[in-house]
Amino acid sequence: MPELPEVETIVRELRMKIIGEIFTEFIPIWSGSFVEDKKLTLNGRQIEEINRKGKYILFNLNKGYLITHLRMTGQLIVRDSVPDDKKHLRLIFTFKSGKYLLYYDLRKFGRIYHTIDSEKVLQNTGIDALSEDLDGMRFAELMKNKTTLIKPFLLNQKYIAGFGNIYIDESLFRAKIHPQTKVSELSPTMIKKLFSESRNVLLEAISRMGSTISDYKTTGGGFGTNQNFFRVYQRNGLPCLVCDTMIEKTFVGGRGTHYCPKCQKMNN
DNA sequence: CTAATCACCTGAAGGC
DNA sequence: TGCCTTCAGGTGATTA
Numbered sequence: 001m002p003e004l005p006e007v008e009t010i011v012r013e014l015r016m017k018i019i020g021e022i023f024t025e026f027i028p029i030w031s032g033s034f035v036e037d038k039k040l041t042l043n044g045r046q047i048e049e050i051n052r053k054g055k056y057i058l059f060n061l062n063k064g065y066l067i068t069h070l071r072m073t074g075q076l077i078v079r080d081s082v083p084d085d086k087k088h089l090r091l092i093f094t095f096k097s098g099k100y101l102l103y104y105d106l107r108k109f110g111r112i113y114h115t116i117d118s119e120k121v122l123q124n125t126g127i128d129a130l131s132e133d134l135d136g137m138r139f140a141e142l143m144k145n146k147t148t149l150i151k152p153f154l155l156n157q158k159y160i161a162g163f164g165n166i167y168i169d170e171s172l173f174r175a176k177i178h179p180q181t182k183v184s185e186l187s188p189t190m191i192k193k194l195f196s197e198s199r200n201v202l203l204e205a206i207s208r209m210g211s212t213i214s215d216y217k218t219t220g221g222g223f224g225t226n227q228n229f230f231r232v233y234q235r236n237g238l239p240c241l242v243c244d245t246m247i248e249k250t251f252v253g254g255r256g257t258h259y260c261p262k263c264q265k266m267n268n
Numbered sequence: 269c270t271a272a273t274c275a276c277c278t279g280a281a282g283g284c
Numbered sequence: 285t286g287c288c289t290t291c292a293g294g295t296g297a298t299t300a
Contacts, residue, residue, distance in 0.1 A: 003293055055294080071294050073278080088278090107277045109294065124296090148270065157295080164293050213293060214280085233293095254272070256291080 002055060002070050004129055004162030005205035006216050006224065010076055011052045013219040017078045018101060022046045025094035033090040033105055035113040040064050042093075042114060054125045054161025058118060067113045067121045068103075073215040074110030077102040106215060129162035130202060139195040143183045150186065150194075151179040152253035162202070166211055166233045169258045171198035173232045178264040179252045204229070232258040 002010070023042045028034050040063070049060035057076070059066040068074070073088075079100050082092060091103035091112060103112060113121050126142075127134050142159050153159060154168045163171070172179050174197035177190060186194070210216060210224030213234075217223065231241055236249035236258055245262040 006293070069294085071276095072292070105277095106279075107292090109276065152271085155294090166293055211293070216293065255294095 002074075002210065002216055003164030003167050004052075004055060005167070005202055005226065006210035007052055007055050007057060007070070007162075008130075008206050009210045009224065010219055011050055011057055014050050014057070014076065014078070017219060018095065018099065019047055019050060021095040021097060021099060021101075023093060024096050025092075027092040027094075028090075029086065029092065030090040030105075030108065032108060033103060033110060033112060035111055035115075037064070037114050037116065040114055040116060042066075053122055053128050054157055055164070056122060056125065056161075064114065064116045065118045065121075067115060067118060069111055070105070071107070071109035071111075073104075073106040075102075075104040075215065075217050076219055077104065077217065077221055078219045124158050125161045126157060126159045127161065129160050129198065134160070136192050136195045140188065140191045143186065143191060146183040148183055149179070149252065150177060150181050150183055151255070151257060153183050155253055155255065163198070165255050165257075166213075166230070167198070167201050167205065169233045170231060171201045173259060173264060174201060176263050176265075178266045179257045179259055181266055232260060234258065 023045050026042050045061040045063060047059050048062055051058045051060065055069060057068045079102060080098065082100055082102065088104045088106045089102060090105045093101040115121055143153065146153055150172065151168055154163045171194060175190065175194040177194060205211060205226040208224055208226040208229065209218055211226040212223040213227060232247050235247045238247055239245065240247055240260040240263060243260065243262050245260055247258055248261050249256055249258050251257060
């Protein structure tokens with residue numbers, strides 16, 4: 001479900017709602033969603049910080065971490081009570097204050113890890129796409145000696161973490177780069193353009209609370225609005241907003257890929 | 269090393 | 285109405 005902007009939106013809300021909360025009870029409705037460390041206890045632990053790396057959310061406890069990846073359909077919802085309708089509700093965390101953190105996940109792909117070793121969970125996660133340490137130079141550096149295509153490169157979280165299918169298509173469109181361009185064939189100018197446009201795409205999406213296609217919800221159960229501003233994603237068959245050419249859909253790296261055949265040529 | 273395919277799950281949508 | 289196929293904000297393992 002969520003890519004960086006959706007996860008960032010959730011993190012910002014969680015910080016306002018449950019920093020300082022103390023866990024009192026944990027009810028696994030579908031225990032497959034939870035990866036426990038039997039040496040750790042959750043009850044009595046307090047949430048000190050909530051951070052994000054790529055698409056992971058890290059709850060920094062006074063001992064250990066809860067780390068979650070929502071994959072396709074995971075949702076974190078904060079409520080004052082547990083609703084009667086428990087469809088797709090997988091985990092219930094109860095706080096001392098009486099609040100609840102509810103984990104929903106229709107497809108059961110997501111996980112919440114309870115661990116002391118956050119590095120182990122994040123070992124294949126590269127630099128965050130919005131990290132202050134990621135600039136145009138470093139972005140270009142990461143692309144050096146890569147033989148893959150630009151779309152699979154950006155999908156691979158071990159290089160840069162946070163991009164997913166939507167925002168890659170949108171970023172490549174704005175940078176006027178064909179999704180099947182080889183990374184090695186991108187000029188320094190195009191790489192610079194891709195870096196700055198991808199930041200714009202992510203920051204704009206965050207300002208709109210993310211994109212709700214089907215499952216993504218904010219922690220209060222609300223929706224994002226960025227889906228109303230897509231330029232290519234799911235706009236196949238519709239005219240390009242720049243040149244009126246029909247947006248096409250194909251498959252790159254096994255993922256549905258939307259692009260304008262006129263604006264995004266293989267050679268500039 | 270990359271690249272393709274499957275696996276993990278459930279449900280919505282479209283074709284017939 | 286119903287059955288069947290395909291596809292979906294992701295990623296990890298396996299196979300070629």
